[in-house]
Amino acid sequence: MPPKKQVEEKKVLLGRPGNNLKAGIVGLANVGKSTFFQAITRCPLGNPANYPFATIDPEEARVIVPSPRFDELSKIYKPASEVPAHLTVYDIAGLTKGASAGEGLGNAFLSHIRSVDSIYQVVRCFDDAEIIHIEGDVNPVRDLDIISQELRLKDIEFSEKALEAAEKIAKRGGQSLEVKQKKEEMALIQRIIDLLKDGKRVANQSWTPKEVETINSMYLLTAKPTIYLINLSERDYIRKKNKYLLKIKEWVDEFSPGDLVIPFSVCLEERLSHMSTEEAEEELKNIGAISALPKIVTTMRTKLELISFFTCGPDEVREWTIRKGTKAPQAAGVIHNDLMNTFILAQVMKYEDVLEYKDDAAIKAAGKLQQKGKEYVVEDGDIIYFRAGAGKN
Template sequence: MPPKKQQEEKKILLGRPGNNLKAGIVGLANVGKSTFFQAITRSPLGNPANYPFATIDPEEARVIVPSARFDKLCELYKPASEVPAHLTVYDIAGLTKGASAGEGLGNAFLSHIRAVDSIYQVVRCFDDAEIIHIEGDVDPVRDLEIINTELRLKDIEFAEKHLEGVQKITKRGGQSLEVKQKKEEAALVEKIIELLKDGQRVYNQSWSSKEVEVINSMFLLTAKPCIFLINLSERDYIRKKNKHLLKIKEWVDKNSPGDLIIPFSVSLEERLSHLSLEEADEELKNLGVESALPKIITTMRQKLDLISFFTSGPDEVREWTIRRGTKAPQAAGVIHNDLMNTFILAQVMKYEDLVELKDEVAVKAAGKMQQKGKEYVVEDGDVIYFRAGAGKN
């Protein structure tokens, strides 16, 4: 008999994203970052000025994650408090060529990127004589190269500094466990430096769980997942055509394989943000298009392999964010550390069962309220009550 095909191992993802997910908006100056921030957060940022570095300190805002399940549970329970899942978005000062060497606001820019879980990279694909381009003309592939190069150069600097610290221990010699581990770490960091010099991003490689632990501790810029937001004119977005799109796709496939491209129009989204929800829906219907913002938010969660579970009752309905594969005690720990440390069991309802049967009493009567222990892996959409010791519930 032919040998069974081995199931492809799931790629171990970098980072430690969770309930407090942070995403940074990056790009060159004057590509639409701050206007995008205004639109996605529906909060004024002042007046995005038409000159580089209008945004000096990263602006921060929480964005509600669109969730039909959360809305339905709120409708069901009519709770006193509704707490949806959110994404914290940072508008980060525009990058410029030479940022890795401290040009412009380079060092501040790069330190702000280190603090986020993921990156929205805004790429300008529209011509507008009134909005200057820091490089003189619109060339998105060149812009992508500039940002990719600056992030890699800074990561090489970070990695070389990290390597120096590791080598201080390996040079002691001896056969201790610490020295052995640091020698393995040094070999990994040297490998990272080589691939960065070769033009590759750390995120797009495959790493073992042991390697991921080391890489996570380094906070590398190119170890963060990136979604490329292609900023089109409103006209191009509506007709779904732009002369730069194919070249951008070819560049991403070569330099950042597996990362996603989402075309959108900052000018359209910004215009919609000044309308009521009803007026915005009517305008989109008239134009025959959809807003890209819900997709931009939910796709980042998918990219990071994040799922939701819910705690629901008349006092509060809340959506919590965890990484797929999280076990029940660790999910409880997202609510409070004490719940993880004193975890006893999880009472789990499936969202579909709860919505169909209308309340948890009916779910329990139907035998669909499950009691799960420490090894239970939480599934997307679970509605959970955690039971814990020391009086925690």
């Protein structure tokens, strides 16, 4: 007999399942977080002052996602309105050693991190006598150790409380489903505590879908996808050299394996943010560099497994954000709940076909307009017209 076909278990992502996901900017005080926030959002929020705790409450802004596909579709449809995709970014107060025990603004800082879905961790790698370092000198590996330890210590605290709560129910005894579930939960939480004490992050481990559901309910700080942003001087960024880069890469490979390191220069990005698009392009050409901001935004979307679909027409071209694996009714629900609840079908065009035919009628005549039902999994770049009941489109 032929072997039974293996059914691949559907991957469950760490973190919330929603589409409007938030990235928090994290790091020690005075490493360039607020200046980076201002540069990437091109807004005057944040407080890039030269002293610790200049930012107390997190600032929030939306960052437009660079999208060549959106730009091309806008050229083709020439709509009255253009609405690009965005990523919501938070500027969070600087962390200090002892934050997990309430030092500085520790408790507030950690609660703000708990409320975001992913982390941009800014690491300082530039010397500047005018900008104080809270630890006295520039040492990025030490800074990475401090933040890693504070997040892990807080997660151990969260996990121990969760273990205690599960244990109370498990001690009731009996064969009830709830008791059985809590015993399994206790074993998982103890594994989490052990790996945290061993210096590991939850996000960099492999978990079953059932385990992920429990971990997601715990809102652990080390379960959040992280991108390490290495803040260089403008000179080092342009010449692509810095004495700390190799040591940082080695640290990430050991303690946060699989996570990305992106060098950039807050000083350069802040300077460019005050220029027009044309002026910034000319300046980058003159110094032989590129802005790291587009990569920083798009890489985080990839890290969160976010993709895009589009709605297009003469009135509006809009790019919508969903998580990979989203089915057509749930994608329609991102536009409006009623579209999900009364979903009938999705009319789908592929981006490549729109580029080739440049006209909806021509695409339909060529048999390229696909009718998809409730089980259709939306693909990145789809152009979709939803059909719903009660006369909704």
